[in-house]
Amino acid sequence: MKTEILRLDNFGRGITFYKDKICFIENTYPNEIIEFEITKETSKYYEGKAIKITKPSNNRVESKCKYSNICGGCSFQEYKYDEENKFKEDKIKSLVKTQLKQKNIVKKIEYDKDYFYRNKITLHGSNNNLGLYKNKTNEIINIDECNITNKRINAIIEKLKKYNDIKEVLVRTSNDEKQVIIDIKGKEQDYKELEEISDVLIINNKLITKNKSIITNIGSKKYYLSSNSFFQVNEFLTNKLFNKVLEYVKEIKPSNVLDLYCGTGSFGIYISEYANKIIGVDYNKSNIEDAIKNKELNNIKNIDFIADKVENIINKFDNYDLIIVDPPRSGLDKKTIEYMIKINPKYIIYISCDPNTLVRDLKLLNKEYIINEITPYNLFPKTYHVESVSVLERKSVEK
Ligand SMILES: C[S@@+](CC[C@H](N)C(=O)[O-])C[C@H]1O[C@@H](n2cnc3c(N)ncnc32)[C@H](O)[C@@H]1O
Incomplete structure (x- = not known):
C-alpha cells in the first residue's frame, strides 16, 4: 500500500490516514511517499511500518547509527537536526x-551537540547479549556503541562486551568525562579490568572501589554523583x-x-x-x-x-x-x-x-x-x- 506522510505526531511518528482512521508510522517524515503495511489496529487508530520510502523527504539524512531502525530509542537519526x-x-x-x-x-x-552528548546509559543483558531494549519490548538489541552517548562510555561498552551474563549495567561519567561509575548486576566474575578504569565500581549492590560517588560539575558548581542519584544527562x-x-x-x-x-x-x-x-x-x-x-x-x-x-x-x-x-x-x-x-x-x-x-x-x-x-x-x-x-x-x- 502507498501513502503520503502528512505531519509528525507528538512522539515524532509520521501521520497518515488509512481507511477511516489515523495511522502512525515510525521513521517516516512529512511529505514522504512510502509503501507500508499495517502492524496494529485498535478501534481508534492504526500503526504501520514503512517497507519502502518511494519519495524521501528533503529533510531525510543518512543515519549515523547502525541500529536506528531496530532499536527504536531514537526518532530522529534520519532527520535533519534543524528540522x-x-x-x-x-x-x-x-x-x-x-x-x-x-x-x-x-x-x-x-x-x-546532537551526537555523543549523554553522560549515562543503562544496558540490559542475557547470556552473551548486552544492549538496549527494543522500543516497547523486552527484546535486547545487542549494541557495541550508541552515538548519543559520550565517547568515554562507548569505550567502556567495548570492554563490557568481553563479559558474559551481565543482566544490567549502568555506566555514567562526570560531565568532563574524566570520572566513571560502573554499576553491574549479573554473574560474579573477575571484573579486574573494569576496576582499573572506573572510579566507582558496584557489583550486585556491593561497592568494590573506595568511593561510592564521582564529582561532576555544572558551570562553576560541583556535584557529588552516586549510581542511584538523578542527574541531568546532557553534558x-x-x-x-x-x-x-x-x-x-x-x-x-x-x-x-x-x-x-x-x-x-x-x-x-x-x-x-x-x-x-x-x-x-x-x-x-x-x-x-x-x-x-x-x-x-x-x-x-x-x-x-x-x-x-x-x-x-x-x-x-x-x-x-x-x-x-x-x-x-x-x-x-x-x-x-x-x-x-x-x-x-x-x-x-x-x-x-x-x-x-x-x-x-x-x-x-x-x-x-x-x-x-x-x-x-x-x-x-x-x-x-x-x-x-x-x-x-x-x-x-x-x-
Ligand atoms: C526531573 S528530576 C529533577 C532533578 C533536579 N531538579 C535536577 O535538575 O537535577 C525529578 C526529580 O523529582 C524527584 N521526584 C519524583 N517524584 C517526586 C515526588 N512525588 N516528591 C518528591 N520528589 C520527587 C525524583 O527523585 C527526581 O530527582
Missing part, C-alpha cells in the same frame, strides 16, 4: 496555542539551561526559595548566591544524601534539604517568593498546584521534560499566574523528548 529542533519548538508552540490560547510566549529553541546543554534559570533568579532577587523535585540539589546550589534561604525537597534518599554533601562541597550555608514526597510536605511551607519546580514527566499533582497557589510566591520557574503535562499544569496555574515566557531546550537530541523552562509571575502583587 528536529523546529519540530520540538513547534510542538510546544502548538500546545501553548491550543491549550493555553496564548501566542508569542514560546522563545526560540536552544540546542547544542553540553545543561549548563545553558541552568544559566537561564540563574538569569531569572538574578532579576527576581528572591529572599526565600523552594526548590521542589530538587534531585541532588542542582538548581538550589546553582542559584545559592542570589537568595537568602533555599529549601530543596526530593523523595529519593540517595539524591538527598548527595545534595547534603553537595552543600558542603560548594561551601554553601543557606540551603537545607528534605527527603520526602513534595505532596506530603508542601502544605507546611509559607512565605516563599520563588518556587522552582522540576517534576518528572508526570508533572505536578493537583494538590501540589493548589498549595503552590496558596503559598502565593511572586514567581514560579517550572522546568519540564514533558510539554503535555506542562501545559496541563500551566492551565491551572494560569488562573493566578501570568506565563511570561517558555524557552524550549533540546536536551535529548535524536529522541522526541524536549525540555523547557517557563517563568510565571503572580497576577496580583498583593498577598
Whole structure:
C-alpha cells in the first residue's frame, strides 16, 4: 500500500490516514511517499511500518547509527537536526496555542551537540547479549556503541562486551568525562579490568572501589554523583539551561526559595548566591544524601534539604517568593498546584521534560499566574523528548 506522510505526531511518528482512521508510522517524515503495511489496529487508530520510502523527504539524512531502525530509542537519526529542533519548538508552540490560547510566549529553541552528548546509559543483558531494549519490548538489541552517548562510555561498552551474563549495567561519567561509575548486576566474575578504569565500581549492590560517588560539575558548581542519584544527562546543554534559570533568579532577587523535585540539589546550589534561604525537597534518599554533601562541597550555608514526597510536605511551607519546580514527566499533582497557589510566591520557574503535562499544569496555574515566557531546550537530541523552562509571575502583587 502507498501513502503520503502528512505531519509528525507528538512522539515524532509520521501521520497518515488509512481507511477511516489515523495511522502512525515510525521513521517516516512529512511529505514522504512510502509503501507500508499495517502492524496494529485498535478501534481508534492504526500503526504501520514503512517497507519502502518511494519519495524521501528533503529533510531525510543518512543515519549515523547502525541500529536506528531496530532499536527504536531514537526518532530522529534520519532527520535533519534543524528540522528536529523546529519540530520540538513547534510542538510546544502548538500546545501553548491550543491549550493555553496564548501566542508569542514560546522563545526560540536552544540546542547544542546532537551526537555523543549523554553522560549515562543503562544496558540490559542475557547470556552473551548486552544492549538496549527494543522500543516497547523486552527484546535486547545487542549494541557495541550508541552515538548519543559520550565517547568515554562507548569505550567502556567495548570492554563490557568481553563479559558474559551481565543482566544490567549502568555506566555514567562526570560531565568532563574524566570520572566513571560502573554499576553491574549479573554473574560474579573477575571484573579486574573494569576496576582499573572506573572510579566507582558496584557489583550486585556491593561497592568494590573506595568511593561510592564521582564529582561532576555544572558551570562553576560541583556535584557529588552516586549510581542511584538523578542527574541531568546532557553534558553540553545543561549548563545553558541552568544559566537561564540563574538569569531569572538574578532579576527576581528572591529572599526565600523552594526548590521542589530538587534531585541532588542542582538548581538550589546553582542559584545559592542570589537568595537568602533555599529549601530543596526530593523523595529519593540517595539524591538527598548527595545534595547534603553537595552543600558542603560548594561551601554553601543557606540551603537545607528534605527527603520526602513534595505532596506530603508542601502544605507546611509559607512565605516563599520563588518556587522552582522540576517534576518528572508526570508533572505536578493537583494538590501540589493548589498549595503552590496558596503559598502565593511572586514567581514560579517550572522546568519540564514533558510539554503535555506542562501545559496541563500551566492551565491551572494560569488562573493566578501570568506565563511570561517558555524557552524550549533540546536536551535529548535524536529522541522526541524536549525540555523547557517557563517563568510565571503572580497576577496580583498583593498577598
Ligand atoms: C526531573 S528530576 C529533577 C532533578 C533536579 N531538579 C535536577 O535538575 O537535577 C525529578 C526529580 O523529582 C524527584 N521526584 C519524583 N517524584 C517526586 C515526588 N512525588 N516528591 C518528591 N520528589 C520527587 C525524583 O527523585 C527526581 O530527582
